[in-house]
Amino acid sequence: MKILKKYIRDSLSIIFLSIFLPLFSIASIVFLIKLATYTAVIQLSLWEMAKLYFFIVPELLFYTLPISFFVASTLTLFKLSNDNEIVVLFALGIRPKLILRALFKPALFLSIILLINFFVLFPHTKIMSKNFIIYKKSEAKFNISASEFGHKFGDWLLYIGKENLDETYGDVILFNKNKEEEVLIGAKKAEIINDSGILRLKLTTGEGYSYSEEKFTQIDFENMYINDIMQADLYEYKSTIGFWLDKNFRDRRIKMFTLDFLFSIFPLMSLFLIASIGIVHVRHQKAKVYLYLFLGILAYYALILGLEGPLSFYTIPVLLIGWLSATYILYKKTIVAKF
DSSP states (O other), X not given: OHHHHHHHHHHHHHHHHHHHHHHHHHHHHHHHHHHHHHTTTSOOOHHHHHHHHHHHHHHHHHHHHHHHHHHHHHXXXXXXXXXXXXXXXXXXXXXXHHHHHHHHHHHHHHHHHHHHIIIIIHHHHHHHHHHXXXXXXXXXXXXXXXXXXXXXXXXXXXXXXXXXXXXXXXXEEEEEEOSSOEEEEEEEEEEEEEETTEEEEEEEEEEEEEEOSSOEEXXXXXXXXXXXXXXXXXXXXXXXXXXXXXXXXXXHHHHHHHHHHHHHTHHHHTHHHHHHHHOOOTTTOOOOHHHHHHHHHHHHHXXXXXXXXXHGGGHHHHHXXXXXXXXXXXXXXXXXXXX
16 A cells, blocks of 8 residues: 555656646746836846845745646546556555545645745745835935936935945035025035935035024034935834734735635645546546646635635635535545446
């Protein structure tokens, strides 16, 4: 029996890789095309593009692994049926439940990996990815250059006289006007500093003038910092539990948990359906395995998305009971009753 289980799992692993790798590659290409659209707004280096890709890898795995397992498992059993090996096994007294046991361990292992993926890795990588994009967008707003026109720098009007080779600016003038006073600052050198998402302007060697109806003030400085010009509103991430129990996004978190949990356990939930589709008698049955594969995936995902709206969290127990009951009945009628 151990040899039989190993044989089935070895066949499964070969077919699984042949399906998963192309599917994962296609999903990666789609994401990279989407990633390229960011370059119209922000500047990304090759390393930064790679970093964004690594952030999305857990999500790519989450959506490709369950489908790959379902298709690979079904095609594995179909191949055994097509080679008449399934018929020989049943003739030797092997029961269909032994084949399900051979698929149960990899399905359980994959479901556990997917549960850890969505519950632990998803929150972390999603927050990192969003914060990175926000950070780069806020940074892009400070891509100033020397010109005859001024720049809007927060509440200040900024004029750049020249750009230096060391990525600093020379002959800088800033002007700020409000109801009470007007402020004019001139500096020989300026540098933009990014400090943990807070962008600030460092001015070196200059003079500042402040004048109103009541007084006129002049200061000379060696270094001056104009802080908190613009701060990127980054998402805060404390812990995995804190992410899922955040009261500010309660409805969104419940929806996300419901959908991702049911997607994660798809390998386990589909075992009876895998056997019902994949095990056929080639001489007496015209197998439409690829059609049934498509309909099986479509039905499961459509039920999740359709029931989540009205049932919310209760979609989990309803679909668990309903799907397993329906697929088990199908398994009993199509497989157990015949073999």
